Amino acid sequence: MLAILKQKLLRNWLMILGWGIGLGVLGFYMFDIYENFFQQNVDLRQLFDAFPEGLMAFFGGDTNLFEPSGFLHLEFFSYTPLVLGIMATSSAAGLIAKKEEDGTLELVLSQPISRTAVFWSRLLALILSIVLILVITWGGFALGLESTDTFDLGQDQLILPFASLFAVLMVFLGLALLLSMIIPNSSAANAVAAMLLIASYFITSLANIDESLEGINRFSPINYYQGGSAIEGLDVQNLLILLGISVVLILIAWVLFIWRDLRFGGSGGFRIVFPHREK
Numbered sequence: 001m002l003a004i005l006k007q008k009l010l011r012n013w014l015m016i017l018g019w020g021i022g023l024g025v026l027g028f029y030m031f032d033i034y035e036n037f038f039q040q041n042v043d044l045r046q047l048f049d050a051f052p053e054g055l056m057a058f059f060g061g062d063t064n065l066f067e068p069s070g071f072l073h074l075e076f077f078s079y080t081p082l083v084l085g086i087m088a089t090s091s092a093a094g095l096i097a098k099k100e101e102d103g104t105l106e107l108v109l110s111q112p113i114s115r116t117a118v119f120w121s122r123l124l125a126l127i128l129s130i131v132l133i134l135v136i137t138w139g140g141f142a143l144g145l146e147s148t149d150t151f152d153l154g155q156d157q158l159i160l161p162f163a164s165l166f167a168v169l170m171v172f173l174g175l176a177l178l179l180s181m182i183i184p185n186s187s188a189a190n191a192v193a194a195m196l197l198i199a200s201y202f203i204t205s206l207a208n209i210d211e212s213l214e215g216i217n218r219f220s221p222i223n224y225y226q227g228g229s230a231i232e233g234l235d236v237q238n239l240l241i242l243l244g245i246s247v248v249l250i251l252i253a254w255v256l257f258i259w260r261d262l263r264f265g266g267s268g269g270f271r272i273v274f275p276h277r278e279k
Helices: 002-011 013-039 041-049 053-060 068-077 080-093 097-101 104-109 115-146 155-182 186-207 211-217 227-232 236-259
Strands: none
Touching: 002 013, 002 115, 013 068, 013 080, 013 115, 068 080, 068 155, 068 227, 080 115, 080 155, 080 186, 097 104, 097 186, 104 115, 115 155, 115 236, 155 186, 155 227, 155 236, 186 211
């Protein structure tokens, strides 16, 4: 199990460094951008006051762009679940199903190793990869924070939005993994998971404008994501809701993987694959 985890982590090194360093550099320069905003505070307030209220609500709700938490949310954390979510769903959808499609999973399971060990070792490697991406990104933010005196924030406060981001990413990772156990094609599972991610993002954003969407918005995972506002205090209840949903989705995916027959080369077209216990 440990060998599979290490192998998967090593294969993910380019993804980890690419996403982590890229987002970390962006985070580092966020603080320079904010200082420029702060110095031109009056003029920019007049500019943003001229924007339609609906437009500002769509991207940030009631966040204040001229507060550190509001600025970081609008300029980074508001769209990061969508960007990293696509990466997470793509990786999760192919985590097991891709190995089935190329025939390598059958060879792995012919060795003295259980399905459970394969499932959890590969899943833990993916989760650790996402954690490392977030840690590297946080490092960029931490360096940027040290380079400016404008932000009255502690390094520990910067961790909180990343905790909320991790939780919502785990929901869509679990969803993509579950769909890959049902839909006999990793590409189709990824497409459905990505579509649900985008739908959740737009439903929550539009609910800031149209109150009639609040009913359906309760079922949107993005609705429980705090983003930059977590800097002022993490909503533990929403965090636990997201983590709880992700755990349930992952456990269901694990049970389905144990009980169903293996698929080969994406066999079955687009039929739904039901679990079948071998006698």
